[in-house]
Amino acid sequence: xxxxxxxxxxxxxxxxxxxxxxxxxxxxxxxxxxxxxxxxxxxxxxxxxxxxxxxxxxxxxxxxxxxxxxxxxxxxxxxxxxxxxxxxxxxxxxxxxxxxxxxxxxxxxxxxxxxxxxxxxxxxxxxxxxxxxxxxxxxxxxxxxxxxxxxxxxxxxxxxxxxxxxxxxxxxxxxxxxxxxxxxxxxxxxxxxxxxxxxxxxxxxxxxxxxxxxxxxxxxxxxxxxxxxxxxxxxxxxxxxxxxxxxxxxxxxxxxxxxx
Numbered sequence: 513x514x515x516x517x518x519x520x521x522x523x524x525x526x527x528x529x530x531x532x533x534x535x536x537x538x539x540x541x542x543x544x545x546x547x548x549x550x551x552x553x554x555x556x557x558x559x560x561x562x563x564x565x566x567x568x569x570x571x572x573x574x575x576x577x578x579x580x581x582x583x584x585x586x587x588x589x590x591x592x593x594x595x596x597x598x599x600x601x602x603x604x605x606x607x608x609x610x611x612x613x614x615x616x617x618x619x620x621x622x623x624x625x626x627x628x629x630x631x632x633x634x635x636x637x638x639x640x641x642x643x644x645x646x647x648x649x650x651x652x653x654x655x656x657x658x659x660x661x662x663x664x665x666x667x668x669x670x671x672x673x674x675x676x677x678x679x680x681x682x683x684x685x686x687x688x689x690x691x692x693x694x695x696x697x698x699x700x701x702x703x704x705x706x707x708x709x710x711x712x713x714x715x716x717x718x719x720x721x722x723x724x725x726x727x728x729x730x731x732x733x734x735x736x737x738x739x740x741x742x743x744x745x746x747x748x749x750x751x752x753x754x755x756x757x758x759x760x761x762x763x764x765x766x767x768x769x770x771x772x
Contacts, residue, residue: 513545513754514547514755515545515759516545516546516736516737516762517550517717517761517762518549518550518717518721519668519716519717519718519761520550520668520690520716520720521550521551521552521719521721523549523565523721524551524557524558524561524562527722528722535735536565536569536572539735539736539737540569540571544737545737546736547571547762548571548572549572549573549736550573551565551566552575552612552646552670553577553597553611553612554577554582554612555578555582556593556597559575559576559577559597560600562574562576563600563604566604566606566607567606572606573608573769574601574606575610575646576594576607576610577594577610577613577634578630579612579613579616579648580613580614580615580630580631583623583627583629583631584622584626584627586630590630591637594634595637598641607643608644608768609638609644609646609667609768609769610638610641610643610644610646611645611646611647611648612647612648612670613634613647614647614648615628615648615650615652615655616648616650616651616652618651624655627652632663635665639663644665644666644668644768645660645668646668646670647665647667647669647670649669649674653675653678656669657681657682660682660685661685667687667688668689668768669682669687670718671691671692671718671720672691673694673703674706676702678706679710680709683709683711683714687714688714688764688768689714691703691716691717691746692720692723692724692726692742693726693727693734693741693742694724694726695726695742695745696726696727696741696742697726704745708749712752712757712760712761713764714764715746715760715761716768717739717746718739719734719735720734721738722735726741726742727741728741729741
């Protein structure tokens, strides 16, 4: 198995503080099953991390954007900062998308109106720059879908946790669906039903690392090569070889992110 594209990862997370560059050297080095990774930025520091490593590694790509968890604490000039990050990432030739953006109604005290405002402005920005979006949606399925439809956005709903019906709607809108190690969990019936609604040309694989390591790595820090366990599940569900799944999902990510 080779040619894995981890379409959504967070190597800036504190779980990698002790050995970050060693991990990236290994994950992106010669002989790895991983061909590409895409860093999903969540704030200014995260975007700067992505830009720095896009310059360092030939197969490391990055997005820029503000995660919904930061919507209520963004500075007044956040849109100016987003544009500056966009310009810096574009200069690397490795900018893939505006993201990770979206809505998250999970935690008590969230500000729905503010999250929607920040999400919409970033959807508009992505359209202006002709870039796809990487969408985070947690406990906010209807609002997420309504806003994506309103703005005619293209991109991926990452770490998909919605219903099979939501998957059908997203695919009909031309969106991609990103699945994590959750597909390999013992209680993954909902995710597997959603997977059945996603044609292979709209499927992306991701770790969302360091989170959600699949079996047999549950409880460990997740890293990009662990996508191999998700590949096995998709291959079995779709009646394909594991290498076919790797190749097809890699091409999907390259197509979405504009990678030649």
